[in-house]
Amino acid sequence: MGKGKIILAMLVIVTYILTVAGWLFDSEILFFSAFGIGSVFLLAFIIVALKKPKISDEDAYEEISTIPHIEENAYNETVGYENEDANEEAFYSDSTGENDSVAYTEAPANSEEIAGYMAKIDELSATLAETQALLGETRAEYEAAKNELEGYKRRENAEKNMAMSILPEGMKQREELSTINIVDVAKSVVDELHVAALRAGLRVQVSSGEESIYVRADESLLRVLFRNIVDNSIKYMNRQGMLVITLSTIGDDLFVVLKDNGEGLAAEETGHIFELNYQGSNRISGNGLGLAQAKAVVEYYGGNIYAKSTQGGGMGIYIQLPTS
Numbered sequence: 001m002g003k004g005k006i007i008l009a010m011l012v013i014v015t016y017i018l019t020v021a022g023w024l025f026d027s028e029i030l031f032f033s034a035f036g037i038g039s040v041f042l043l044a045f046i047i048v049a050l051k052k053p054k055i056s057d058e059d060a061y062e063e064i065s066t067i068p069h070i071e072e073n074a075y076n077e078t079v080g081y082e083n084e085d086a087n088e089e090a091f092y093s094d095s096t097g098e099n100d101s102v103a104y105t106e107a108p109a110n111s112e113e114i115a116g117y118m119a120k121i122d123e124l125s126a127t128l129a130e131t132q133a134l135l136g137e138t139r140a141e142y143e144a145a146k147n148e149l150e151g152y153k154r155r156e157n158a159e160k161n162m163a164m165s166i167l168p169e170g171m172k173q174r175e176e177l178s179t180i181n182i183v184d185v186a187k188s189v190v191d192e193l194h195v196a197a198l199r200a201g202l203r204v205q206v207s208s209g210e211e212s213i214y215v216r217a218d219e220s221l222l223r224v225l226f227r228n229i230v231d232n233s234i235k236y237m238n239r240q241g242m243l244v245i246t247l248s249t250i251g252d253d254l255f256v257v258l259k260d261n262g263e264g265l266a267a268e269e270t271g272h273i274f275e276l277n278y279q280g281s282n283r284i285s286g287n288g289l290g291l292a293q294a295k296a297v298v299e300y301y302g303g304n305i306y307a308k309s310t311q312g313g314g315m316g317i318y319i320q321l322p323t324s
């Protein structure tokens with residue numbers, strides 16, 4: 001392979017690597033520029049690869065040197081005279097134009113090669129046109145996916161802003177946080193709501209395998225988290241029952257499970273209980289802020305919260321929080 005072909009091949013590889021990089025790093029300019037330039041380099045490489053190489057003087061000399069020579073002792077005067085006559089006739093025919101058929105016989109070969117090149121160029125042009133059309137469709141799909149992603153990000157940011165707006169005022173900044181024993185916080189909230197729970201016929205129990213589980217958080221926010229969930233059970237039990245709060249750790253994560261044996265909700269309603277202002281089929285007076293605010297607190301600390309419930313099977317709320 002000649003140096004020109006090697007250089008073109010390397011350029012094709014580099015530009016298509018840049019095309020892939022543009023796609024991975026979401027850079028439209030890099031993607032479309034590299035793809036277009038790479039296509040041009042690929043076309044040039046194919047044309048150069050199909051072009052018939054020229055025979056250098058050195059190669060021609062080597063080919064001539066391979067032709068067997070007539071030994072001197074086999075040469076006679078008759079052969080010499082015949083060759084001289086033939087050479088003189090060929091020279092005369094060329095000089096007078098009578099032997100134009102010699103040049104004409106080479107023309108069809110060159111014409112066929114040129115026609116082949118032109119057909120190949122037409123084929124490559126058609127392929128390039130198809131590629132550009134495909135690129136247009138790909139760009140349209142890319143723009144649609146990009147718009148969908150941007151819409152998702154806008155909704156996510158709006159939800160985060162809404163969550164921040166419903167957090168209690170006066171909470172501490174992250175750099176001001178201290179280490180809190182969350183078991184003590186949970187027990188303190190249960191004691192605070194003890195009278196209200198008794199009136200509703202609800203008994204609340206805190207269970208933990210460890211006396212102390214420390215988390216880096218704002219105590220006031222943790223109290224809001226437990227108070228809102230316990231208060232939710234007090235409101236919606238509608239019968240005597242029990243709420244068990246279980247705290248445990250696995251590695252650097254804290255897991256809190258709040259499970260009651262109340263009437264519960266249908267599964268399709270359970271997925272909406274953390275939405276702001278949502279009230280299910282068992283709605284009573286209230287603004288629907290409690291569980292939405294509890295979710296905002298959990299997500300503020302980088303945790304996750306979800307609920308599981310069935311009609312008549314009670315309500316379970318599951319929380320994961322980082323301890324540091």
